[in-house]
Amino acid sequence: MAKRMVATLGATGAQLPVDSTTGAAMAPDLAPLKKLAEAHTRQPQQPFAADDLDLSPMVRPVSQQQIYRDEGFYTWCNSIIRDKDGTYHLFYVRWPKEHGFYGWLTHSEIARAVSENPAGPYTFRNVVLPSRGEHPWNRITAHNVKITELAGKYYLYFISTSDGGRNATEADLAATARTGYSAPLWQPLRNNQRTGVATADSLDGPWKVHEKPVVEPRGPISNVTVNPAVWQTAENRFHMIVKGDSPASRVAQALAIADNPLG
Template sequence: MKNFLQLILLLTFFSCSSTTKQTLATYTVAKDTDDLSFQDTFLGVTDDNIFYDSLNFNWGASIIKGDDNKYHCFYAQMPRKFGFLCWLTDGVVAHAIADSPAGPYTFKEVVLESRGYGNWDAYSVHNPRIKKYNGKYYLYYISTNTGDKKLSTTQFIEARTKWMENENRALVRINQRIGVAVSDNLNGPWERLDKPIVTPAGPIANITCNPAVTERPDGGYLMFVRGDKPNKKELIRSQAIALADKPEGPWVIQKEAAVGDLNAEDPCVWYDKSRERYYAIYHAFGYLGMITSIDGLSWHKAKNYKVSELNYKTKEGKTIKVHRMERPFVFLEDGKPTVFTVSIKTKEQDSYTLFIPLKEDNQTLN
């Protein structure tokens, strides 16, 4: 078929849980639709596009438009007085509001806090993603605990401030899991599930964290889940795909990794209806990269893979270099990418959230 690629994928999603139905889906794409040049949609930022807090580090913004026509941002907040490493022990999820999706945002309230020893989400609530499905709001987040070991004050300070070679820090790290809180209203109240919704399996081990969720075009839901690559002495981050029939689960991790050969994390994911394919953007410790998939299970580097180096441009054309650029998130309005958010960390151990306005991509599909 001249100038056309006919992709006919018949796939059965095999589940290791009897509560998640097996689905037979047929995906047909008339030609190679992978022509998104996401980096070319970036517009320059102004001070209104920078969200900074003098008392707290903020990290990992996720945006949704409310019924009030305001834009609601849910993000992680950590007290500066404890240092940046306290994200693993002292994080909360906060809520800010703006009239424009690119800001400026104004802090409104803290919506989720850790629930203390004896709960699965005993320490820190971090890296949220907000979604609305079937009239309800789902606030996905990560948290952790220390199992049967109750830390002393000294041990907790070590977990808060030390790196992973410390046994108390390692204990808090390895108990990270993903949970969800549900509400009928963006202003709450939020009802949490009593247990984590995703546990390590298949191509990831030790932990589950940093969820990114999207609705599948054929029904059901898809989640990127970060864990550790199994059977490795050194830390290699790996990304798995989990599927569910409902937003709260049960979630079933699939056998094949989405990103298993690259030390990368923090993917965001969305389905591009016009191109009939999924896209995901992750950070790879030095740049942001984009991967793509037709079926949501088999992923590869997008044609325009490199999204950004560790810098961004102001509206005046100045290039700002940064030390770390993580937690990418793409806000869609009317199905179109409108704002790209990233968390920025400087060499001076400072942080802020950046809301990059996007122009409409050069869509070439008919």
């Protein structure tokens, strides 16, 4: 199965991890995957544990009111938080459909909608962070949003990227969004993705984007730090799970630990 996956990735021109020294694409090393597969097949079949947990009575059809749409935009990466007054705030990313689906890497922005019910309906409130940032690390796109409250302050974690000093124009970025993986700018934009944070005292803002990423690729991951998930431990430390590249498995999850939610 692993061999078929690698062949499919090559046939479709999908993005692969890139060696940070040579710039060459790195195909996954199948040896660790083969070992895992063999170990799994050697395990004796275990019977399912008997319990009385049955979630089926709780499953209900989804009404149209529970589906949030933003006309003219693709929407993605939602994160919901409840404020002290009981209002639910849906932070999500969106980008104009005119740029096509690959526009998430070039034109994504973070928006907010509100509701009195966690299931909706939600009403659009405002754009929280635009797709063009002020710092070198977040010049282009705002994506993978995660909202959380820590120590009485709101932290909006998200990913962004830059063109690595190539001075890309808006026309260049629009062409990249139309072309996708094979565009000349796609790989630099993809490999410069970093996780950063914006902070505010209120969910209404204003939001301050901090000038540097909160985590850089190192240790078990390389090239990128994306898809952040953050929580505070009982020992008042802050843990973040992020995704990056890994030669052995194409991508991997890593755990970052800090004494401060800003890294």
